[in-house]
Amino acid sequence: MKNQSVILLRFSAIFAVIGAFLGSHMAGAGSYAFRPIHAHILVVGWLSLFAFSVFYRVFNVKATKLATAHVWTAIIGSLGLTVGMWMHQMNPFHLPDGVVLILYIVGGSILLISFVLFLLLTFKTSETSK
DSSP states (O other): OHHHHHHHHHHHHHHHHHHHHHHHHHHHHTOOTTHHHHHHIIIIIIIHHHHHHHHHHHEEEOOHHHHHHHHHHHHHHHHHHHHHHHHHHHOTTOOOHHHHHHHHHHHHHHHHHHHHHHHHHHHSEEEEEO
16 A cells, blocks of 8 residues: 555645645735635645555555545545635636536545545554554
8 A cells, every 4th residue: 555655645745835835825915815725725635635645654454446446536536626616716717607516516525435435444454553
């Protein structure tokens, strides 16, 4: 599961840079329009993916197919939720509201599936650490 740990760590670092950039942009501009997007990028992108990365590094996960599904739903869901939230809040491409809302909901739903998979993984993980 070392590979899953590295993949999650790299994506969490990408989210951390984006979140920090948005925070500095808001401070410099004096506008907090991106506040909910900034918060979700840091919490579901940086923090959650980093915590998942540590989990895969520390614990011996035997359910490799479940772990792979978890890793990719976590990445896709984090990206989908935050991009969907940005599009819903800002609608930079002037898409119909229904399309934007569906993108937002799909991203959040994939992320929710990821957290359910993580819950299942915690019960399929050996109690001894690596």
